Amino acid sequence: MARPSTYKPEFAEQARKLCLMGWTDKDLAKFFEVTERTINRWKIDYPEFCQSLTRGKVMADAEVAAGMYERARGFRHPDVQVLVVGGKVRKVKVEKIYPPDVRAGEVWLRNRQPALWRRDPDPKDADEAPQPVRVVVEVKDASRPEPGEET
Numbered sequence: 286m287a288r289p290s291t292y293k294p295e296f297a298e299q300a301r302k303l304c305l306m307g308w309t310d311k312d313l314a315k316f317f318e319v320t321e322r323t324i325n326r327w328k329i330d331y332p333e334f335c336q337s338l339t340r341g342k343v344m345a346d347a348e349v350a351a352g353m354y355e356r357a358r359g360f361r362h363p364d365v366q367v368l369v370v371g372g373k374v375r376k377v378k379v380e381k382i383y384p385p386d387v388r389a390g391e392v393w394l395r396n397r398q399p400a401l402w403r404r405d406p407d408p409k410d411a412d413e414a415p416q417p418v419r420v421v422v423e424v425k426d427a428s429r430p431e432p433g434e435e436t
Contacts, residue, residue, distance in 0.1 A: 291319065292327050297337040304341025313338075357393045359385035 300313055314321045328335040364381045367374060394402040425431075 290327075290330070291317075291323075292331055292334070294333070296327070297331070297333045300334060301337035301341040304338055305345045310338075353389055353393055356383070356386045357390040359383055 296317060299316075303313060303316060308316070310321050310324045314324050317324070328338065359382075361380050361382050364379050366377045366379045368377055369375070391402070395404070
């Protein structure tokens with residue numbers, strides 16, 4: 286006869302929040318004081334737990350990717366600016382503009398198309414690189430003259 290599960294329904298929401306912070310199944314196992322195998326069993330036995338992990342991991346990654354994409358492209362969004370004009374507070378609708386971010390674009394492209402956007406040169410081009418030069422350094426004792434030299 287199997288032992289009763291230590292799973293509680295509130296674990297699903299806790300796990301979702303922890304996954305939003307980047308926690309792995311191994312981290313969750315430590316937090317819930319169970320093994321990773323138990324976490325995997327909970328995913329099968331408790332669909333709400335599995336769905337929470339998906340929402341915490343996959344959805345969070347998707348939202349960050351969307352934000353990175355928008356930041357790389359640049360974007361606009363409506364906003365409200367509060368001003369004091371003639372002693373009166375006024376709310377003015379404005380549009381905030383964020384120009385494209387080069388660093389975000391580099392990260393995006395290096396991850397999406399590494400063959401085209403890698404930082405390091407392609408190793409197959411190594412044949413065209415100059416051959417290394419061997420440098421030999423000889424250390425001599427300046428206080429002792431060489432044979433045949435005058436002191």
